[in-house]
Amino acid sequence: MYKFKTLTIFLFTFYFSMGVSKYIQILWFEKNDSVFNFSLSYSAMAVAGSFSFLLGKKVNQLSIKKGIFIFIPLYMAGMLLRIFPQPFFIPIISGAVSGIGAATVLLITRTWIAALIADHPEISSKLISSKAIISQIAMISTTFLSGQALYFLGESSASYISLLIMAPILLFGVFFIRDYPDDHIIKKTRNKTVLPSNKKIAILVYTLGILIGMNLGLVQPYLPIILKEVGQFNISFVSTLMTIVSVVQMLSSLFFRNKKMNQRPNIFFLIIELVIFIIFTFTGVMDLRHMIIIPVFLFAILITGFQIVREIMEYTMFPAEELTLYLGIVQSSVLVGDSVGGPVGGYLYNLSISMLFIVFAILNLIIGIGYTIIYSIHSKYNKRIALSQEIDHTLTK
DSSP: OGGGHHHHHHHHHHHHHHHHHHHHHHHHHHHTTOHHHHHHHHHHHHHHHHTGGGGHHHHHHSBHHHHHHHHHHHHHHHHHGGGOOOSTHHHHHHHHHHHHHHHHHHHHHHHHHHHHHHHOGGGHHHHHHHHHHHHHHHHHHHHHHHHHHHHHHOSOHHHHHHHHHHHHHHHGGGGGOOOOOOSBSSOOOSOOSSSOSOHHHHHHHHHHHHHHHHHHHHSGGGHHHHHHHTSOOOHHHHHHHHHHHHHHHHHHHHHTTOTHHHHOHHHHHHHHHHHHHHHHHHHHHSOOGGGTHHHHHHHHHHHHHHHHHHHHHHHHHSOGGGHHHHHHHHHHHHHHHHHHHHHHHHHHHHHOHHHHHHHHHHHHHHHHHHHHHHHHHHHHHHHHHHHHHHHHHHHTO
């Protein structure tokens, strides 16, 4: 990522600041008996972020630099409001402002990566996996450093507030990063709407995005208690296992840097989803109480591949002139699905862990087939466009 050092520095600064604020916020709200207000803030953030696709057309018209300089301050304002756990409406406002700011910055980042991939298509898998590694390193380090900071500073109100204020101050560092791209990512088109021209595909993408969000929120948040209750491990061992799981996810990102992922991402994606389907169907049907570590570690590897290869597919299968619109739809729908997946996962966990695994397996099968179909449709469309342009070029000679 050295040749893309501006992007690398930006991503690490963004994810590190985000990680500090998220980790301290839940602890600060719990200290003030305001966990319910935290849930309201989280929901407001997800709902507000889910409407970021409406800004897709506006993002098209901004340069990367201008977009970052507009929406980073918005996210910083939402982060600062996290020092107020009460009254309830302030966390709601904080969540909504943070959601719009963070979701739009992430959308701008994805279009930035898309522009780099357009110029360097041969390194798309390396670029996307590197992004995953950077975010994982930032999140792991913020959890450790924030916890140590609270330990040494003492768990006083001043310590929590200081760390919450420090997060947006750290994020302010992105304004000192040099060499942001200053050109427009997507050229102006005749499309004046905030939705892609093919509304049926857009609806299908949005539906699958909701399923993807549910998929991500269904099992992953509950891994610690699954290991504790199903595996019957003590909390110290569970913490160690979760740290190892995070490291495994980071290392598995290196595997998915392989150039072969660029050539047939749809095939690799379908294989990943089929393997997840088989493993978790088997885990749900059979009593694997004493072997639960195995599917958990396989989950860590496969879900990393799922996220990286899915992004590769999205950058290549969506029409270039509508890429930001589609990325906005995907991001928004995933946020909606994630807000639903968490409660559904909790309900299924209490009902039956076997049922939780089986539902997770079926969701992955549906997503695998659905994304493969969309990829096939758009690949044929892109080939027709390329052939039409080639014919026009030949006729004008």
